Amino acid sequence: MDIDLIFKIAGVGIFISIINIVLKQANKEEQAQMLTLVGVIVVLMIVIQLINELFNDVRSVFKF
Amino acid sequence: MIIFKIVGIAIVATIFIIVIKEEKPEMAFLLSMVTGLLILILVFDQIKLIIDLVMQLAEKGNIDLLYLNTIIKIVGIAYVGEFGAQITKDANESALAGKIEIATKILIMFLALPVMISLLEIVIDLIP
Numbered sequence: 001m002d003i004d005l006i007f008k009i010a011g012v013g014i015f016i017s018i019i020n021i022v023l024k025q026a027n028k029e030e031q032a033q034m035l036t037l038v039g040v041i042v043v044l045m046i047v048i049q050l051i052n053e054l055f056n057d058v059r060s061v062f063k064f
Numbered sequence: 065m066i067i068f069k070i071v072g073i074a075i076v077a078t079i080f081i082i083v084i085k086e087e088k089p090e091m092a093f094l095l096s097m098v099t100g101l102l103i104l105i106l107v108f109d110q111i112k113l114i115i116d117l118v119m120q121l122a123e124k125g126n127i128d129l130l131y132l133n134t135i136i137k138i139v140g141i142a143y144v145g146e147f148g149a150q151i152t153k154d155a156n157e158s159a160l161a162g163k164i165e166i167a168t169k170i171l172i173m174f175l176a177l178p179v180m181i182s183l184l185e186i187v188i189d190l191i192p
Binding site for chain 1: 069076077083090103108
């Protein structure tokens, strides 16, 4: 499960950068910008869930 | 062995980060953050075992649990604070990292003061 997450995020990153290049070639700068934003938000969702997991672990182990 | 898992994850993530950094630096930063989080979560079972062992030893030695809980809380604060400081430093925000470190130190001081005061009281009682 752990390594899946890294493949997922790397996949999103590579996919978005490729689509970005295509959009830039077609002179659609603002759409490319929007796509970048969406990609960052999607990955941020995963990151926030992981941070929540880590903080819950810390809270239970270190007896806060 | 968990160490092979950690090193494998880190190497694979490093290669992906190098590939992505050219086009999307912000995505590379998020990926490095996720890798760090995964590694920290992986070693948590061991931390749990270590703390349980220390608690058992303290019960055998009749040490006051209040002091031990303070120490464990301080370790937790340092753990989270260090993690946050390193992430922010990684994104070239050294000022924020410095503030996180200062806040960590203040919180640790706040937790450690009662222990220090009780020690001082013992010393004062010893002086006639």
